[in-house]
Amino acid sequence: MATTNGFELVERSKIAEIDSEVSYFHHSKSGARFLSVSNKDENKVFGINFRTPPKSSNGIAHIMEHSVLCGSRKYPVKEPFVELIKGSLNTFLNAFTYPDKTCYPIASTNLHDFYNLVDVYLDAVFYPRLNEDVLRQEGWHYELQNPEEPLVYKGVVFNEMKGAYSSPTRIIAEKSQHSLFPDTAYGVESGGHPEAIPELTFDEFIDFHKTYYHPSNAFIYFYGDDNPEKRFSVLNEYLNDFTSRTVDSSIALQKRFKQTVKTKHKYFAGKDLGDAQKGVVSVNFLISDSLETFDRLKYILLDHILIGTPASPLRKALIDSGLGSDLSGHGLDGDLRQMNYSIGLRDIKPNDGDKVEALILDTLKNLAQNGIEKNTIDASLNTIEFSLRENNTGSYPRGLSMMIDALTIWLHDANPIDALAYEKPLAKLKSSLSENPRFFESIIETAFINNSHRTTLIFEPDESLEAKRQDDEHRKLSEIKNNLTRNEIDVIIKETALLQEKQNRPDNPEDLAKIPRLGLQDLEPKHTPLPIEVLKVPETEIVYHDLFTNGILYLELGFNLNKVPEKMLPYVLIFGRALLETGTEKFDQIELTQRIGKYTGGLWRSTLNSTIEDGHSTTSWLFIKGKAMVNQVDEMLALLHEILTTARLDNRDRIKQIVLDAKSAFENSLAVSGHSLAQSQLAAAFSKAGWISEKMNSLSYLFFLRNLEKRIEQDWQSMQADFEMLRSTLISRKNLICNCTVDSKNWLQIEPRISTFISTLPARKSEKQDWSFTKNGIHTGLSVPTQVNFVGKGMNIYEHGYEFHGSIFVISKYLRTTWLWDRVRVHGGAYGAFCHFNRRTGLLAFLSYRDPNLKETLKIFDDTASFLQETKINKDELTKSIIGTIGDIDSYMLADAKGGASLFRYLTGTTDEKLQNIRDEILGTDANAFIQFGEALESFKENGLVAITSSENVLQKFNSEEMNNKLSIIKVM
Numbered sequence: 015m016a017t018t019n020g021f022e023l024v025e026r027s028k029i030a031e032i033d034s035e036v037s038y039f040h041h042s043k044s045g046a047r048f049l050s051v052s053n054k055d056e057n058k059v060f061g062i063n064f065r066t067p068p069k070s071s072n073g074i075a076h077i078m079e080h081s082v083l084c085g086s087r088k089y090p091v092k093e094p095f096v097e098l099i100k101g102s103l104n105t106f107l108n109a110f111t112y113p114d115k116t117c118y119p120i121a122s123t124n125l126h127d128f129y130n131l132v133d134v135y136l137d138a139v140f141y142p143r144l145n146e147d148v149l150r151q152e153g154w155h156y157e158l159q160n161p162e163e164p165l166v167y168k169g170v171v172f173n174e175m176k177g178a179y180s181s182p183t184r185i186i187a188e189k190s191q192h193s194l195f196p197d198t199a200y201g202v203e204s205g206g207h208p209e210a211i212p213e214l215t216f217d218e219f220i221d222f223h224k225t226y227y228h229p230s231n232a233f234i235y236f237y238g239d240d241n242p243e244k245r246f247s248v249l250n251e252y253l254n255d256f257t258s259r260t261v262d263s264s265i266a267l268q269k270r271f272k273q274t275v276k277t278k279h280k281y282f283a284g285k286d287l288g289d290a291q292k293g294v295v296s297v298n299f300l301i302s303d304s305l306e307t308f309d310r311l312k313y314i315l316l317d318h319i320l321i322g323t324p325a326s327p328l329r330k331a332l333i334d335s336g337l338g339s340d341l342s343g344h345g346l347d348g349d350l351r352q353m354n355y356s357i358g359l360r361d362i363k364p365n366d367g368d369k370v371e372a373l374i375l376d377t378l379k380n381l382a383q384n385g386i387e388k389n390t391i392d393a394s395l396n397t398i399e400f401s402l403r404e405n406n407t408g409s410y411p412r413g414l415s416m417m418i419d420a421l422t423i424w425l426h427d428a429n430p431i432d433a434l435a436y437e438k439p440l441a442k443l444k445s446s447l448s449e450n451p452r453f454f455e456s457i458i459e460t461a462f463i464n465n466s467h468r469t470t471l472i473f474e475p476d477e478s479l480e481a482k483r484q485d486d487e488h489r490k491l492s493e494i495k496n497n498l499t500r501n502e503i504d505v506i507i508k509e510t511a512l513l514q515e516k517q518n519r520p521d522n523p524e525d526l527a528k529i530p531r532l533g534l535q536d537l538e539p540k541h542t543p544l545p546i547e548v549l550k551v552p553e554t555e556i557v558y559h560d561l562f563t564n565g566i567l568y569l570e571l572g573f574n575l576n577k578v579p580e581k582m583l584p585y586v587l588i589f590g591r592a593l594l595e596t597g598t599e600k601f602d603q604i605e606l607t608q609r610i611g612k613y614t615g616g617l618w619r620s621t622l623n624s625t626i627e628d629g630h631s632t633t634s635w636l637f638i639k640g641k642a643m644v645n646q647v648d649e650m651l652a653l654l655h656e657i658l659t660t661a662r663l664d665n666r667d668r669i670k671q672i673v674l675d676a677k678s679a680f681e682n683s684l685a686v687s688g689h690s691l692a693q694s695q696l697a698a699a700f701s702k703a704g705w706i707s708e709k710m711n712s713l714s715y716l717f718f719l720r721n722l723e724k725r726i727e728q729d730w731q732s733m734q735a736d737f738e739m740l741r742s743t744l745i746s747r748k749n750l751i752c753n754c755t756v757d758s759k760n761w762l763q764i765e766p767r768i769s770t771f772i773s774t775l776p777a778r779k780s781e782k783q784d785w786s787f788t789k790n791g792i793h794t795g796l797s798v799p800t801q802v803n804f805v806g807k808g809m810n811i812y813e814h815g816y817e818f819h820g821s822i823f824v825i826s827k828y829l830r831t832t833w834l835w836d837r838v839r840v841h842g843g844a845y846g847a848f849c850h851f852n853r854r855t856g857l858l859a860f861l862s863y864r865d866p867n868l869k870e871t872l873k874i875f876d877d878t879a880s881f882l883q884e885t886k887i888n889k890d891e892l893t894k895s896i897i898g899t900i901g902d903i904d905s906y907m908l909a910d911a912k913g914g915a916s917l918f919r920y921l922t923g924t925t926d927e928k929l930q931n932i933r934d935e936i937l938g939t940d941a942n943a944f945i946q947f948g949e950a951l952e953s954f955k956e957n958g959l960v961a962i963t964s965s966e967n968v969l970q971k972f973n974s975e976e977m978n979n980k981l982s983i984i985k986v987m
Contacts (some may be wrong), residue, residue: 016040016306017042018246019246019247019250020041020042020043020250020253020254021039021040021041021244021246022039022040022041022042022322023037023038023039024038024039024040024429025037025038025429025431026038027431027435028194028809029431029435030437031402031403031435031436031437032037032051032053032056032405032416032434032435033053033926034051034052034053035051035052035053035513036049036050036051036052036211036431036434036436037049037050037052037961038050038429038430038431041229041249041253042258043253043256043258044228044229044230044253044254044255044256044257044258044939045228045229045256045258045259046215046229046230046232046234046249046253046419047232047233047234047424048234048235048236048245048249049233049234049235049236049417049420049424049430049431049480050236050242050245050520051235051236051237051238051413051416051434051956052238052239052242053237053238053239054239055237055239055412055413056123056238056239056240057105057121057122057123057238057411057413057906058121058122058123058125058128058236058237058238058240058413059106059119059120059121059129059235059313059411059413059416059417059487060116060119060120060121060131060132060135060235060236060237061117061119061120061234061235061414061417061423062117062135062136062139062232062233062234062235063115063116063117063232063233063234063235063417064115064116064139064226064227064231064233064263065115065226065233065261065263065264065265065425066078066111066113066114066115066116066204066222066226066263067114067198067199067263067265068113068199068202068203068204068410069199069202070202070210070213071202071203071206071207071210072153072206072207072210072211072213072214072218072739073153073171073172073175073203073204073205073206073207073210073211073214073220074170074206074219074222074553075111075116075204075210075222076111076175076204076205076368077149077153077206077219078153078219078223078227079109079110079116079118079318080152080153080170080171081142081143081144081148081149081152081153081219082111082118082138082139082223082227083095083109083138083142083143083526083918084142084143084148084152084350085142085143086134086137086138086141086142086143087137087141087143087146087452088133088137088141088528089134089137089138089525089528089529090143090528091521091522091523091525091526091528091529092517092521093835093840094134094138094529095107095138096831096835097529097531097894098130098131098134098524098529099831099898099914100647100827100828100832100891100894100897100898101133101531101532101893101894101895101897101898101902102127102130102531102532102897103122103123103124103127103532103536103537103897103901103904104120104121104122104131104901105121105122105123105411105901105905105906106119106120106121106191106410106411106414107120107121107131110681110830111204112204112349112352113191113199113200113204113349113350114164114199114200114204114265114351114425115233115421115425117141117417117418117421118135118138118920119414120132120530121411121413121414121906122133123906124532124536126526126532126536127239127532127678128238128240129240129244129248129535129810130530130531130532130908132248133248133528133530133673134529136248136249136251136252137245137252138606139227140227140229140252140255140256142223144220144223145253146216146603147512147513147516147935148593149214149216149219149664149838149887150169150509150512150513151169151170151517152169152170152171153169153172153211153214153219154167154168154169154171154172154173154211154212154214155167155168155169155509155510155513156494156506156509156510157506157510158170158495158503158506158507158510159505159507159510160507161500161504164488164491164492164495164762165491165492165494165495165506166491166866167212167487167491168661168843168866169211169843170207170839170840170843170844170845171206171211172206172208172211172212172843173408173802173844173845173864173865173866174205174845174864174868175205175206175207175208175866176204176208176801176802176864176866177685177686177801177802177845177863178239178686178803179207179208179855180282180686180799180800180801180802180862181354181683181686182281182282182283182294182302182473182682182684182685183342183682183684183685184685184686185473186281186296186342186343186473187283187295187343187344187356187472188203189279189296190296190356190469190471191297191298191347191350191354193275193277193298193469193471194268194298194299194300194354194467194469195268195300195350195352196268197266197269198265198266198267198268198351199265199266199267200265200268200351204247206892208801209487211305212504213231218337220311225261225263226261226263226789228256228261229252229253229256229258230259230260230261231261231263233421233424233425233430234249234486235417235420237284237413237414237416237791238413243939245249249605249745250460251958252881255578256370257543260948262332262428264350264427265350265425265426266987267303267351267352268300268352268467270300270466270467271300271466271467271468272466273466274466274467274468274469274470274474275468275469275470276371276469276470276471277469277470277471277472278367278471278472278473278474278477279471279472279473279474280473280475280479281473281474281475281476281479282285282473282475282476282477282483282799283475283476283477283799283934284478290334292360293362293363293364293366293367293472293473293474293475294358294359294360294361294472295338295342295358295359295361295362295366295367295370295371295470295471295472295473296342296356296357296358296471297356297357297370297371297374297375297468297469297470298342298343298354298355298356298466298468298469298470298933299354299355299356299461299462299465299467299468300352300353300354300467301313301353301354301355301461301462301465301601302352302461303351303352303698304353305423305426305428306432306439307423307432307433307435307436307439308439308443309353309879310348310353310396310423310433310441311436311439311440311443311725311883312443312446312453312454312457313346313348313457313461314346314348314351314398314918315394315395315443315454315879316346316347316454316457316458317346317355317524318394318397318398319329319386319390319391319394319454320345320357320377321341321345321357322394322397323388323393323610323611324607324668324671325604325606325607325608326607326881327377327381327386327389327390328357328374328378329341329382330604331373331377332357332359332370332373332374332377333671333675334667334671335359335370335373337359337362337363337366337369337370337373337431337675338359338360338362338366338370339359339360339674339675340359340360340361340674340675340679340682341357341358341359341360342357342358342359342360343355343356343357343358345354345357346443348422348489349418349422351426353424354463355461357374358370358374358471360678360682361674361678364472364473364474365473367470367472369734371470371690374651375394376416376743378648379463381454381455381458382455382456382458382459382463382954383616383679385451385452385455386454386455386590387606387608389612390604391447391454391604391606391610392608392611392612393607393609393610393611394611395443395444395447395602396611396612396613397611397615397616398537398565399440399617400614400615400643401615402436402440403564403932404566404615405566406908406910407904407908408908408911409642409905409907409911411906412682413812416434418676419433420433421859422659424763426799432497433961451536451852453462469482469888471635476930480799480801480965481967482800483604483801485713499649499784511634514841517836517840518836518841519843523890525715526890527890531893531894531897533893533899534543534893534896534897534937536897537896537897537937538898538900538904539934539937540930540933540934541926541929541930541933542904543926544559544912544913544915544916544918544919545556545559545561545912546559546916546918546920547559547560548920549765551769551772552747552773553747553748553777554747554748554750554751554752554772555750555751555752555919556752556753556754556768556769556772557752557753557754557916557920558754558761558765558817559744559753559754559755559756559909559912559913559916559917560756560757560758561755561756561757561909561912561913562757563755563756563757563910565644565760566615566641566642566643566644566915567641567642567643567644567647567650567754567756567760567764568639568641568656568751568754568755568756568909568910569639569640569641569642569650569752569754569768569921570637570639570750570754570913570917571637571638571639571654571658571750571751571752571753571919572622572635572636572637572750572751572753572912572917573635573636573637573638573744573745573746573749574634574635574744574749574750574751575621575634575635575636575706575744576634576782577662577743577744577749577780577781577782577783578743578744578783579742579783580784580785580786580950582736582740582879583706583709583710583785584709584710584714584715585736585737585740586621586636586710586740587621587710587711587715588643588669588672588673588719588722589636589737589740589744590619590620590621590636590638590677591619591672591676592661592663592665592668592669592672592737592743593612593619593638593657593658593661594617594618594619594638594657594661594674595607595668596661596662596663596665596668596669597661597662597665597668598656598657598660598661598662599656599660599662600656601656603665603668606653606656606657606965607725609649609653610653613642613646613649613650613653614640614642614646614649614650614653615641615642615643615785616640616641617637617640617650617653617654617657618638618640619636619637619639619640620637620639620752621634621635621636621707621710621711622634622635622637622921623635623703623704623706623707623710624703624854624918624921624922625701625702625703625854626854626921626922626923626924627854627923627924627928628923629812629854629855629856630702632702632703632706633703633921633922634703634706635751635921636744638654638657638658640654641910643909644756644760644763645772646867647764647767647928648767651767651768654771654772655774655775655881657747658745658775659776661741662739663734663741664734665736666726666730666734669726669737670723672727673719673722673723673726676719677716677719677720677723679986680715680719681716684986684987685798685799685800688796688798688800688803688804688830688863688864688963688964689806689846689848689861689862689863689963690712690803691713691796691797691798691803691804691860691963691986692794692806692861692961692962692963693806693850693859693961694707694708694712694713695708695712695713695794695796695806695961696807696808696809696857696859696959696961697852697855697859698712699789699790699791699792699808699855699959700789700808700809700810700853700855700856700857700959701810701852701855701857702785703854703855704766704855704857705785705787706785706787713796713984715984716986722850726890740781742776742778742818743778743780745775745776745778745868746775746776746777746778746779746780747772747773747775747776747777748777748778748779749778750772750775751917751921752768753913753917754768755909755910755912755913755914757986759936763807772792783809791959792959792982793959793961793977793980793981793982794959794960794961794962794981794983794984795961795962795969795972795973795982795983795984796961796963796964796966796969796983796984796986797964797966797969797983797984797985797986798963798964798965798986798987799965799987800963800965801864801965802861802864802865802866802964803862803864803866803867803868803871803962803963803964803968804861804862804864804865804962804963804964805861805862805863805865805867805871805872805875805962806859806860806862806960806962806963807859807860807867807872807875807954807958807959807961808858808859808860808958808959808961808962809857809858809953809957809958809959810855810856810857810858811856811857811858811950811951812845812855812856813856814950814953815950816856816947816950817942818853819857819935820931820932820933820935820936820939820940820945821932821935821936821938821940821943822853822901822947823851823902823903823932823936824892824896824899824936824943825882825895825939825943825947826849826850826851826873826893827895827898827899827902828891828895828944829882829910830847830849831847831895831898832891833874833878833881834847834848834849834860834874836846837874838862838865838867838874840869842862842865842866842867842870842871842874843860843865843866843867843984844863844864844865844866844867845863845864845865845890846863847861847862847863847865847871848859848860848861848863849861853932854922858951858954860878862877868962868964868968868972868974868976869976872960875954875958876954876955876958878951878954879949879951879952879954879955881948882945882947882948882951883945883949884948885944886941887941887944892939892940892941895939896939899936900933900936900937903932903933903936960981962981966983966985967984968985969981
């Protein structure tokens, strides 16, 4: 093998489908594996990954992921990770713990910034400052302030996982995985179970790093337009310190079951909302040991065929059965050593679990025996191929998505290049389908029907389970404390104080200066406009963006909601789905779904609600969006016309399923999105746009869905009339804006077809409606089944004398990465803390995520004004915050996102001049701005509104003890 700078070349390949040259190396001295991807993508990505199979559920891999970012040899500060967040132009900066690996990825479009991030991450993983205080802070510790107080557990990961285990979805997924892999690393919880995390010892913690964080166990990745030669020198600075060794970290294959397994479990699901009907069943299959890209691709396609759309045969059979409301399970999981499949139903009667299992198996048998409709296969094949060729990863860097794809087989010692080259496997798949009409039917027989490695898990709700868990934890801690000597209690009190003292102690300025960073001179002072051209056509507007899209038209049809009566606003999202999922005059639901899959890259709906630049008026829209290759634009437009004008809004059964699905999805998200729920309450209290959004997709929407479920059975004719009224009100070219993103060459052919399409839409005129928004000053508590708190407090700062200046974004960045991070996360043990400011409405909101505290966090929010007035921010800290703020507002966008952002600016009246002024004010921020903003926040303590998502008992206690019963508690679940 050829050797370059100590790296032996294993294989090099030019992969046309990803427009990249990919080189796979082995580092001779250290044993590290290195995948180098070179192309023209400016959004450069680096990742260093380790195979980290856990042996228990004590969370060691997860806690290590947090801990290595808490200071290192070259960068001996408390939180190098946070220092990077403060002052980097990164487009991605994070770390992940998977069931079998730990990943440390970064991305940036700025070359200098990129290599700064790379160096900090390499030093962090190979030379972290691991000590007992780091384990206490990030993992777990006993906390005790004085001898009379009860002993409690604290720790960032401990509280993160308590929040995770409040989610039924998380619990079901975890137990399903464990049931399939009882004898491997996948049979335990890599993130850590709250009951097992306190079992982790410091010796085990240190040994884990010594064992697994060695280059011989590392999978290193570079991607982008940087010089490939520089990658070698940067890596050698670290890798040459190590000598290759054998690391026993391979993931064993799970031995196949000879018999199927069925078990029953309990989960906490809230009270008083018919939870006797909220059982869940999950049927799970271990389906393949293969690491071949062809095999993975065929299962990806089969997964889409079975459950990828509302009309997919397995999904439709389950939903149409009426046994439950929504699917449970993830479908195909191709990230583990052995591919597996999980499918089931939510909101079942617990004694219907066997019926659901039988329905799944019978449906699969029927497909295997009678065949899958060819149009269904063709539609799914087009959808998967479109996705592969488009390579649209949204805000997620393309190179990072590619790294995760490579790791699915690379981690298990297969060649990672094989995972990136999809053209040949795709051609082989098409050929196999052509040669064997029963290709997928035979796979169904092997992977599902004749597969004894199957588990069925039936979950029953238990409204007392959470109280039992809390009682068990309190009892255990009480027993521990009762068995401690007075001297041991004093030691815990002393350790608590010492940890807090260390957390509060500022870093040495000399150490902070060691963190590599950019300067203000590295920033682009000019705002970058997005391309836009507004074309006036009869009765509407076409907004066009000339951007390279690789032959794809991105189309957004916006319907102005200002004609919709206030009482109809909660209908909008359901109406949008009904247009796309109920069938039309020409096509039933299945045929319509097949045609969407065959001729487009997808059709979907979304909403936009925002205050415009005047600070008072709102702009509110329902969008029906689509994308298609330019040679299939006519087919997409024909489908859209059919959908908009003839959707079967009388399809009672399908609309009922849509409502049940939306309700179930919302309820299942509550345990992990409590901060969003709290934020929506604050936004609704202070702005009309926030009030509209709350009605359309937050708590009011959930209550509306619950009522709608009843109306479908009791008052269908009236409900159908409401949907028809919405169609006649909204679907009109007089009410339309059309947003198109494609390159100018293709636009010449597309524009006339778009204009013709618009001219064929109805031309109904409706009157603008008045909506009765009034601001409220109500403190809100939202009761959900959770072990943690999501604490929010907000205020309209414009109403209290603050005048907008771009420096507020720098100050918000500084608060997130210093005051809130240190006090709420590091000291308080919450998983996250945020500061959000809406410059159009004036709402400043502080929020915490998976927080063990409540009143303590609110006090931190209230003390923000004093912190800003007393803090003497130095030039270095100010510069970092300015750089980080510019990085936030210059977020990397693909072409479709640029087209959408440009439209948003147009609809809200946001000019390039306005954005340049804000940028100038950000770059010109000085220390006085922090003091002045602190003065503007002096009334926050008295005038801010509280919104908290927590458990009912916690809210009631807090309300009586701290709020003088001023908290309006709303039972959500």
